[in-house]
Amino acid sequence: MQNKTFTVEGMTCASCAQTVEKTASKLPGVETAQVNLATEKLTVNYDEAVLSTEEIEEAVSRAGYQVKTATKKQTLLISGMTCASCAQTVEKSVANLEAVKHAEVNLATEKLTVEFDETVLSTEQIILAVEKAGYQANVELDSTDNSYSDAKQKKLNQLNSIWRRFWLSAIFTIPLFYISMGPMIGLPVPSIIDPDLNSLNFALTQLVLTVPVMLLGLSYYTGGFKALFRGHPNMDSLIALGTSAAFIYSLSATILIWNGDTTYAHELYYESAAVILTLITLGKYLESRSKGKTSEAIEKLMDLAPKTATVIRDGDEVEIGIDQVVVGDLIIVKPGEKIPVDGTIVEGRTSVDESMLTGESIPVEKNIGDSLVGGSFNNNGTVKYKADKVGNDTALAQIIQLVEDAQGSKAPIAKMADIISGYFVPIVIGLAIISGLGWYISGESGIFALTIAISVLVIACPCALGLATPTAIMVGTGKGAEHGVLIKGGAALETTHKIDMVVFDKTGTITEGKPVVTDIITAEGINEEELLMLTASAEKGSEHPLGEAIVEEAEKRALTFMNVEDFSAIPGHGIEVTIDGKQLLAGNKKLMVDRGITLDNLNVQSDRLADDGKTPMYIAIDRKIAGIIAVADTVKENSAKAIEKLHEMGIEVGMITGDNARTADAIAKQVGIDRVLSEVLPEDKTNEVKKLQAEGKKVAMVGDGINDAPALAQADIGIAIGTGTDVAIESADIVLMRSDLLDVPSSIELSKATIRNIKENLFWAFAYNVLGIPFAMGIFYIFDGPLLSPMIAGAAMSLSSVSVLANALRLKRFKPSRTK
Numbered sequence: 001m002q003n004k005t006f007t008v009e010g011m012t013c014a015s016c017a018q019t020v021e022k023t024a025s026k027l028p029g030v031e032t033a034q035v036n037l038a039t040e041k042l043t044v045n046y047d048e049a050v051l052s053t054e055e056i057e058e059a060v061s062r063a064g065y066q067v068k069t070a071t072k073k074q075t076l077l078i079s080g081m082t083c084a085s086c087a088q089t090v091e092k093s094v095a096n097l098e099a100v101k102h103a104e105v106n107l108a109t110e111k112l113t114v115e116f117d118e119t120v121l122s123t124e125q126i127i128l129a130v131e132k133a134g135y136q137a138n139v140e141l142d143s144t145d146n147s148y149s150d151a152k153q154k155k156l157n158q159l160n161s162i163w164r165r166f167w168l169s170a171i172f173t174i175p176l177f178y179i180s181m182g183p184m185i186g187l188p189v190p191s192i193i194d195p196d197l198n199s200l201n202f203a204l205t206q207l208v209l210t211v212p213v214m215l216l217g218l219s220y221y222t223g224g225f226k227a228l229f230r231g232h233p234n235m236d237s238l239i240a241l242g243t244s245a246a247f248i249y250s251l252s253a254t255i256l257i258w259n260g261d262t263t264y265a266h267e268l269y270y271e272s273a274a275v276i277l278t279l280i281t282l283g284k285y286l287e288s289r290s291k292g293k294t295s296e297a298i299e300k301l302m303d304l305a306p307k308t309a310t311v312i313r314d315g316d317e318v319e320i321g322i323d324q325v326v327v328g329d330l331i332i333v334k335p336g337e338k339i340p341v342d343g344t345i346v347e348g349r350t351s352v353d354e355s356m357l358t359g360e361s362i363p364v365e366k367n368i369g370d371s372l373v374g375g376s377f378n379n380n381g382t383v384k385y386k387a388d389k390v391g392n393d394t395a396l397a398q399i400i401q402l403v404e405d406a407q408g409s410k411a412p413i414a415k416m417a418d419i420i421s422g423y424f425v426p427i428v429i430g431l432a433i434i435s436g437l438g439w440y441i442s443g444e445s446g447i448f449a450l451t452i453a454i455s456v457l458v459i460a461c462p463c464a465l466g467l468a469t470p471t472a473i474m475v476g477t478g479k480g481a482e483h484g485v486l487i488k489g490g491a492a493l494e495t496t497h498k499i500d501m502v503v504f505d506k507t508g509t510i511t512e513g514k515p516v517v518t519d520i521i522t523a524e525g526i527n528e529e530e531l532l533m534l535t536a537s538a539e540k541g542s543e544h545p546l547g548e549a550i551v552e553e554a555e556k557r558a559l560t561f562m563n564v565e566d567f568s569a570i571p572g573h574g575i576e577v578t579i580d581g582k583q584l585l586a587g588n589k590k591l592m593v594d595r596g597i598t599l600d601n602l603n604v605q606s607d608r609l610a611d612d613g614k615t616p617m618y619i620a621i622d623r624k625i626a627g628i629i630a631v632a633d634t635v636k637e638n639s640a641k642a643i644e645k646l647h648e649m650g651i652e653v654g655m656i657t658g659d660n661a662r663t664a665d666a667i668a669k670q671v672g673i674d675r676v677l678s679e680v681l682p683e684d685k686t687n688e689v690k691k692l693q694a695e696g697k698k699v700a701m702v703g704d705g706i707n708d709a710p711a712l713a714q715a716d717i718g719i720a721i722g723t724g725t726d727v728a729i730e731s732a733d734i735v736l737m738r739s740d741l742l743d744v745p746s747s748i749e750l751s752k753a754t755i756r757n758i759k760e761n762l763f764w765a766f767a768y769n770v771l772g773i774p775f776a777m778g779i780f781y782i783f784d785g786p787l788l789s790p791m792i793a794g795a796a797m798s799l800s801s802v803s804v805l806a807n808a809l810r811l812k813r814f815k816p817s818r819t820k
Contacts, residue, residue: 001031002048005041005119006056010065013037023063027051042067053099053120071101072118076127078110080135080223083235084417084466085425089227093133094126108470112137113405134226155288162285169213169278173271176209180271199265203254206270214247217277233425239280241429242457242790243273249450267447269454275791276458283795286802287467301400301481304375309340312384329387333378341374342389350381402488402735403481411490413758414469417765424465428773432456435777451790455776459793464768464800468761471808476754479814484722484737485747492733496717496751498698502646502744503677503689505703505711506657506664509721510671510741511633513704515545517553518614519630521605529559531627535619537562538577538584546617547575549631574617585620592618592625599625613666640671642741645817647672649745652697656680656688656711685711702744719744746816753814761804768800 011017017035020042024033029050034043044056057067081087087105090112094103099120104113114126123139130137179202182189195202214221224240227233246269253264310319312330325331325341333339339352351363354376363379366372372385375396391397436453440446473490480487487493504510520528536554539547540561554561565578573594574587585591589606592599597620599606606616606628614632618625643653654675657664664678677688689711692699701708701715709731712718720732721739736743772793774780781787 001045003043003045004053004056005043006060007068008035008040008042008060008065009068011035011037011040016065019063020060020065023059024056027056027059053117071115073113073115074123074126074139076112076114076123076130076137076139078105078112078130078135078137081105081107081110081234082223083107083425085232085234086135086227087466089133089232089234090130090135093129097121097126097129100126106470107466108474133232134223134230159285159288162281162288165216166278166281166285169216169274169281172209172212173274173278176206176213176274177271179209180206180268195265199257199262202265203250203257203268206268207251207254210247210250210270210274213274213277214243217243217281220277220280233429235425237425238428238457238460239276241432242454243276245450245457246270246273246276246454246790249447269447269450269790272454272790276793279791279795280797283797283799283802287805301375301396301403304338305396306338306340306375310334323391325387325390327387327390330384331387332382332384333372334382335378335380337378339372339374339376339378341387342394343372343385343387345370345372345383345385347385348381348383350383351379353377353379399481399486399737402486403477405489411469411473411494411755411758413494413755413762414490417465417468417762420465424460424769428456428460431773431777439778451787452776452778454790455788455793456773458790459772459776459788459797460769464765464804465762467801467804467808468765469758471805472754472757472761472811475808475811476750476757476814479811480747480750483743483746483750483816484740485743485750486722486735486737487747487750488733488735492717493751493754495698496700496734496748497755499651499700499717499748501652501654501692501697502700502702503654503656503692503715504673504741505685505701505708506655506659506667507633508704509702510639510655510667511635513633515549515615515631515633517549517629518632518634519609520627521602521630522627523600523602523625526621526626529557531619532557532629533559533562534579534582534584534621534626535586535617535629537564537579538567538575538586540564546615546631550617550629582621583623585623586617589616589618592620595620595623597623597625602628610662611666613663613670615663635667635670636739636741638740638742642744643672645742645745646748649748651748654692656685658682683710686714689714700744700748702741704739719747743816749816750814753811757808757811761807764807765800765804768796772796772800 008020011020017037021033021035024030024035024042024044027033027046029047030044031047032043032045035041036043042060046056060067078090081090084107087107091103091105094100094112094114097116099117101115101117102113103115105111106113112130116126127137127139178187179189179193181187183195191197193201193205220236221240221244224234224236224238228237228240250269250273253267256264305322307322308319309322309325309329310317310332311325312318312332317332322340330346331340331343333350335350345366345368347368349365349367351365352372353363354373366383371388372383373396374389374394389395392401432453435456436449439452440449469490473493476493477487487496507513517532520532522528522531532550532554536551536559539550562579566576568576570576570587570591573591574585577584577586585595585597589599597618599618602618602625606618609616609628609630612632614630616628616630619627619629646653652674653672654677655664655668655673656677657667658680659667659678661676661678664676667673668676680688685708689699689701693714693716698717699715700717700719701711702719702721703709703712704721708720712720712731717734718732719734719736722735722737734747736747776788776793778787
């Protein structure tokens with residue numbers, strides 16, 4: 001029997017507790033079920049052979065309540081994986097554990113991401129499961145501490161180790177290759193090791209040169225045979241089987257030569273084993289080096305974080321480690337230094353280069369009260385600022401985490417490769433045996449049959465399949481981060497390229513979200529500045545957005561404000577004040593009509609302003625119309641360009657807003673919107689997105705506010721403006737670090753480029769194996785075609801992975817059209 005406690009959400013009274021308790025009690029296999037309303041806990045004693053935790057959760061959910069599982073997301077570093085088959089083995093071994101919700105292995109990053117119920121399963125048990133599968137797992141430490149540099153150094157050490165193994169192997173392999181192949185093509189060899197004169201010396205010399213190469217490649221044998229015996233053969237298993245077969249056959253031939261049968265001097269295969277191992281080690285080195293380049297984006301982001309900060313402690317400036325900075329610390333940053341953590345300026349002014357975080361190359365002016373982002377570069381002023389966010393809470397740390405999560409995720413397009421790689425190696429072993437036996441039975445010699453079998457084993461490469469998708473995603477998401485476009489995962493990256501409609505929120509997305517004065521029209525007898533000065537004086541202290549815009553315009557023009565007497569607000573209409581003995585009315589058209597004030601010849605102009613999406617404020621002085629001040633939420637600089645770019649890409653563009661149809665249509669006309677959804681309440685935005693999806697459209701929603709969050713989540717792709725709210729950013733699939741709508745087409749371009757790269761990688765990975773394996777089996781030889789030697793097969797295998805990585809690295813040259 002299993003005893004388990006669940007946290008239940010949604011219970012408000014004893015009746016709720018009774019409902020949950022009865023629901024659980026009636027399930028098959030349940031012995032007892034008890035609910036504690038105070039702690040919101042359900043404790044169930046049940047037979048785990050009859051009932052699962054998922055069935056209990058589902059039953060409680062059907063009763064109208066929610067079981068809150070203690071789900072933990074953990075990233076583990078996996079060592080020992082060499083190919084897609086290894087990744088599949090690790091993934092399956094963890095996914096099969098009870099309480100594991102999701103397990104995903106990324107071969108390129110060598111990481112396992114697992115979600116599990118920590119009340120049932122521990123991280124130690126997951127690590128043990130990985131070890132039982134034949135691999136090593138370690139918990140990934142916090143990426144903001146020294147663990148990252150330690151991991152980087154470890155990778156460098158591994159790369160140097162592989163290179164050392166290669167050149168040491170090459171020292172023995174090059175003379176071995178010359179000795180074995182030289183006599184066949186007429187090259188001279190010393191008579192002491194001539195195969196016809198001293199066949200035993202010839203064989204023993206090759207044996208002595210081969211053994212060190214095999215010892216240097218011992219990891220292929222230990223890992224390969226271990227995986228084979230566990231029933232999960234991998235790429236190392238193929239190498240180990242192929243080279244072992246060549247070595248054992250050659251060793252047997254050497255023994256026969258020792259016993260006097262010199263005819264076997266020309267049937268030695270030592271050089272095949274050594275050359276295969278050496279070439280594959282070279283391939284591993286090139287592969288590891290290329291894989292390192294795919295994560296350069298993360299390294300660049302990591303390098304942004306300074307190691308120390310100058311803080312004020314007890315009145316003195318003290319330099320401390322970045323990990324010792326706490327919220328509330330006062331930090332001094334001088335010209336040429338990096339901003340250590342996020343905070344707000346309390347003294348000084350400067351310009352800051354935030355290009356590595358936002359992709360924006362122009363430095364941003366910063367004054368008292370402005371925010372600073374950790375990792376950005378202080379250009380030319382000394383500032384004192386208060387630390388608001390430190391450690392994992394800083395924007396830089398969150399960006400790094402987001403990019404790392406994206407790079408570690410899988411795209412749906414990778415599923416086919418995953419399925420194939422799971423069956424690939426056993427099938428290859430089977431094909432090697434079948435083809436070898438087939439040729440032997442057909443009358444070919446044993447050496448010919450062995451050559452075929454070794455070639456088949458060595459040429460097959462599941463690595464290329466396993467690396468095709470994750471490497472492209474790593475480079476693609478990294479390139480996005482470089483341009484201020486944060487893509488949250490492989491699924492988002494893949495879906496984005498299918499988008500055929502983009503819907504923009506209006507306020508704060510297409511427009512600046514802040515009204516400004518656009519027009520001042522005066523009646524006869526009053527000038528522009530006088531009208532603005534009087535109206536701004538009346539609106540001084542107003543909290544109404546239109547009033548604030550008028551006050552700001554007056555301040556910008558350095559106008560002098562006048563004293564106001566007898567201020568009176570007229571709800572829904574405007575204000576009435578007395579200034580310098582004059583009665584001033586400021587408000588909408590209805591206010592003027594109610595007070596019997598005629599607009600004279602200003603009627604036509606006010607209608608024109610309204611048609612342009614501007615809000616006219618009418619001003620009357622002493623019951624006579626004095627003029628109109630028009631206020632509007634201005635369109636962002638690049639909104640029209642971004643929409644034009646989307647149109648060029650064949651994408652329909654819509655706008656969703658709560659504004660009236662007249663204002664919405666005016667804005668839409670300015671920027672070239674195809675479809676306007678106006679007078680939409682915040683809670684109805686989601687339904688509008690659903691309607692578009694019901695038309696069969698793949699919809700991307702772009703927004704920045706809290707009220708956009710549900711619509712962002714509903715859309716096929718949610719795109720949040722980086723300056724927007726945390727809720728909107730959390731709900732989105734893509735975050736644009738700068739409020740520039742040109743990054744919307746850029747993100748779609750990046751998605752298309754990445755998916756195209758993945759398809760190319762998968763094509764070449766599949767094509768290589770589809771053509772290479774029949775070639776190695778000797779099928780073309782039947783029709784007088786060439787026969788593949790095991791050495792060429794080994795070289796081809798190594799090159800297949802390197803070619804896929806090289807193709808993925810081509811993405812590093814990606815530039816959005818806005819930068820071209």
